[in-house]
Amino acid sequence: MSYVADSSASDGEFNRDTDYITTRITADGRDGYPVEAGRYRLVVARACPWANRTIIVRRLLGLEDALSIGFCGPTHDERSWTFDLDPDAVDPVLGIHYLRDAYDKRVPDYPKGVTVPAIVEVETGQVVTNDFAQITLDFSTEWSAHHREGAPQLYPEPLRDEIDEVAQRIYTEVNNGVYRCGFAGSQRAYERAYDRLFTALDWLEDRLADQRYLVGDTITEADVRLFTTLARFDPVYHGHFKCNRSKLSEMPALWAYARDLFQTPGFGDTTDFVQIKQHYYIVHSDINPTGVVPKGPDLSNWLSPHGREALGGRPFGDGTAPGPTREGERVPEAHSAG
Incomplete structure (x- = not known):
């Protein structure tokens, strides 16, 4: 979800901008970003339905140890989602207040909407992808080596x-x-x-x-x-x-x-x-x-x-329910x- 990724056509019909950063994090790393525990951070806002999907799937599959999570606050201004819920309003892993900073590191002066969910490479501080529809599918298919025991098949x-x-x-x-x-x-x-x-x-x-x-x-x-x-x-x-x-x-x-x-x-x-x-x-x-x-x-x-x-x-299915929600989440x- 974004503050500018949406627009209205001349007839008044709402049109969503679907031009996302479509780089994928895959088991074979074919886009240059292999699945690797601890390498990435999932940035979300609980308010956003598109981000909420990733929170659910990450929890159902048990990816908490492999993929950390950062929570933006529920509101934002015209510039960016922000980490208002953290001490000093700074994400403790990425060290940023504005999620826009991670977008600008990937694409200088990023011209489109700063959306959640986004997956950020921790070392470089760059957004890897904000393609929300593909992210959850890849959690099921590409991140399987890090699934918990008893993880369900969400995309059989x-x-x-x-x-x-x-x-x-x-x-x-x-x-x-x-x-x-x-x-x-x-x-x-x-x-x-x-x-x-x-x-x-x-x-x-x-x-x-x-x-x-x-x-x-x-x-x-x-x-x-x-x-x-x-x-x-x-x-x-x-x-x-x-x-x-x-x-x-x-x-x-x-x-x-x-x-x-x-x-x-x-x-x-x-x-x-x-x-x-x-x-x-x-x-x-x-x-x-x-x-x-x-x-x-x-x-x-x-x-x-x-x-x-x-x-x-x-x-x-043949799997089990996830355990209790992690402390801090x-x-x-x-x-x-x-």
Whole structure:
């Protein structure tokens, strides 16, 4: 997510800039960056849905020892995400306040949006990649030597075509669809985006009515990609982005599915509702010029029984749940549901 990587077309339709730094970190190092424990730092912001995916996948696969993590604060200015949560507002490993510094080291006067997630090479201080869609796939496929024992198969080879197909529709129509509503520059563009979004949500509601997960009988990359948007739907997108045909809590299958994932280790314990609301309502001053952050909604219902076990499925397949969240990486209790 970025402060300038988004723009609106002349007809008022929101268009996302998808020109990322696509260098990959791979097992064979073919792009010059081999997978190596301790060499890189994953920089995220809990507020950002695209970054939240990487936090979830890193935790599910058990990459904590191989790949350190740095957390930016929930807000930023026109220049960059910043490490406001750290002592003296400086990342303790990279030694920088502005994430832009790591982008400028890779590309002097980096001309595009400073986005999270980003993976930074610690020794050089340079961003290696900010290609969020590829990062999590590579965690599953290229970083396998560093997976924990019992790590789930989030991108199993026999299901990759279906996962890719479902994930692509989720990206265009849901993940980006809420932004297309929120940043529409005309009534016509907004209504068109609104209709596209809820057509896709209705499709997902039908798909999840009789199957526990999106693809196969275990959690996959597709579920991770949908979850981070669903978690933000009622607290932010329903009101702030005018996605208000219905709340998530009024879509029975999707709501039960979202609670099922939220209550699964790796999902709810990486979701910070306070930072999520702070980011959208403070940073998007063109939409919310007062900067007032809403007090609601009540989040305790995220912990209510979901009943999805009756559909079968095994969350982690032949693997196991991740252990407790590491010290220093935990969401404050007051920032979660309950």
